[in-house]
Amino acid sequence: MEILRAENVKKYYMMGENIVKALDGVSLNVERGEFVSIVGSSGSGKSTLLHILGGLDVATEGKVEISNIDISKMSSDELTIFRRRKIGFVFQNYNLVPLMNVYENIVLPIQLDGIKPDEMFISEIIRLLGLEEKMYAMPNQLSGGQQQRVALARALATKPAIILADEPTGNLDSKTSQDVLGLIKMTSKKFCQTVVMITHNDEIAQMSDRIIRIEDGKIYGDNMV
Numbered sequence: 001m002e003i004l005r006a007e008n009v010k011k012y013y014m015m016g017e018n019i020v021k022a023l024d025g026v027s028l029n030v031e032r033g034e035f036v037s038i039v040g041s042s043g044s045g046k047s048t049l050l051h052i053l054g055g056l057d058v059a060t061e062g063k064v065e066i067s068n069i070d071i072s073k074m075s076s077d078e079l080t081i082f083r084r085r086k087i088g089f090v091f092q093n094y095n096l097v098p099l100m101n102v103y104e105n106i107v108l109p110i111q112l113d114g115i116k117p118d119e120m121f122i123s124e125i126i127r128l129l130g131l132e133e134k135m136y137a138m139p140n141q142l143s144g145g146q147q148q149r150v151a152l153a154r155a156l157a158t159k160p161a162i163i164l165a166d167e168p169t170g171n172l173d174s175k176t177s178q179d180v181l182g183l184i185k186m187t188s189k190k191f192c193q194t195v196v197m198i199t200h201n202d203e204i205a206q207m208s209d210r211i212i213r214i215e216d217g218k219i220y221g222d223n224m225v
């Protein structure tokens, strides 16, 4: 089952007289349960692509569908709701709410939607990610790896169609990066959770199922690992 489809996505920026082609015709499909890495050098267009796939930014041209729903033409209000229900985000800097404890951070997107959390599922995620002892800790009492595990738990909690992760291990040492990647991979397999992750680290990318290479805003490689 196809979860994500991008068709000829372009993102151009006018910089004075010049056009910066951050994305220049990107097309890709991702199936349910796939764990995909997007790699490329700095400035190649990775973050721009992820932001457009996740409805955080709009393309100059082209189409993005998630679970067969075209998000390219949604209003910003529609996108806000769609993102909260269908997309889980994981960022390099974790983006936890500092005044909420671990549990509150994890269920926040569910509560913003006015839904009661599926407590059985939340408990399972917390256990799988080794956060039982930290349920009532505040983010500033956690290590980077622990904070990223909370961010992953929060992303999984809504059972989104897709998780989009931008350099999730970018602030972590190599051992912790391997651990967090292992957890992303394990939860992706266990819940058949689709994940698209940006990294500039080839070793980290090798832990995914498929590596898409992007350079100068274009895809120039797409291979199963």
Ligand SMILES: Nc1ncnc2c1ncn2[C@@H]1O[C@H](COP(=O)(O)OP(=O)(O)O)[C@@H](O)[C@H]1O
Residues within 6 Å of the ligand: 013, 015, 020, 021, 022, 040, 041, 042, 043, 044, 045, 046, 047, 048, 049
């Ligand atoms: N808001 C913006 N205005 C102008 N240029 C931008 C903007 N955002 C990104 N770019 C340019 O688009 C290109 C791709 O950027 P980005 O997607 O952030 O790359 P990456 O995440 O691969 O490092 C770069 O040349 C960058 O300078």
Ligand SMILES: [Mg+2]
Residues within 6 Å of the ligand: 046, 047, 048
């Ligand atoms: Mg980037």
